[in-house]
Amino acid sequence: MLRELIDWVFPPECGGCGNTGTGLCEGCLPRGARIGFRLASLDGTALGAYEGDLRRAVLALKSGRRDVAEAFAQRLSQLVTAGDVLVPVPTTAARRCERGFDGCELIAREIAKRTQATAVCGLIQTAGDRQRGRNRVSRLSAKGRFRWRGEPLAGKRVILLDDVATTGATLEDCARVLRGAGATVERAIVVARA
Numbered sequence: 001m002l003r004e005l006i007d008w009v010f011p012p013e014c015g016g017c018g019n020t021g022t023g024l025c026e027g028c029l030p031r032g033a034r035i036g037f038r039l040a041s042l043d044g045t046a047l048g049a050y051e052g053d054l055r056r057a058v059l060a061l062k063s064g065r066r067d068v069a070e071a072f073a074q075r076l077s078q079l080v081t082a083g084d085v086l087v088p089v090p091t092t093a094a095r096r097c098e099r100g101f102d103g104c105e106l107i108a109r110e111i112a113k114r115t116q117a118t119a120v121c122g123l124i125q126t127a128g129d130r131q132r133g134r135n136r137v138s139r140l141s142a143k144g145r146f147r148w149r150g151e152p153l154a155g156k157r158v159i160l161l162d163d164v165a166t167t168g169a170t171l172e173d174c175a176r177v178l179r180g181a182g183a184t185v186e187r188a189i190v191v192a193r194a
């Protein structure tokens with residue numbers, strides 16, 4: 001009810017193309033054309049390539065658009081089955097504060113609402129900034145960026161969730177931490193593949 005009122009007063013604009021009507025219009029989400037990719041120890045699936053409208057939509061998510069997160073969740077739900085345990089890659093506390101929410105965490109929780117999967121948001125980023133992990137110097141100190149503070153994961157099969165996969169280094173870092181907590185981690189799902 002409240003949401004309907006807000007939509008009426010402030011009609012949502014598509015995070016991709018800017019058309020009025022929805023958080024993310026059908027035209028801006030690639031239909032069925034998913035991208036599979038292989039990382040060192042993970043099989044990844046992306047909704048599409050990090051370019052054009054999908055890239056703009058991801059940037060809208062990063063700027064704090066909850067409706068875009070919900071639209072991504074709806075599409076990513078098709079990659080998840082009942083009983084899956086989803087763990088989102090966390091953003092830094094500073095960014096979370098700036099935007100008011102963590103985009104990947106919100107996507108994971110929305111997917112859990114739509115499926116019989118569980119979202120467990122127990123990864124924390126201990127220091128530094130995710131994007132800075134891309135340069136040569138900080139990549140050397142990138143290990144140990146993430147920590148698990150959630151429940152023990154022994155015997156659990158976990159799927160990692162992130163917005164954009166570039167080199168896959170962040171996903172691999174997170175997978176290592178989750179394995180340390182006892183989980184089996186073989187898959188990652190992301191919105192876009194750069």
Ligand SMILES: [Zn+2]
Nearest residue numbers: 014017025028
């Ligand atoms: Zn659009």
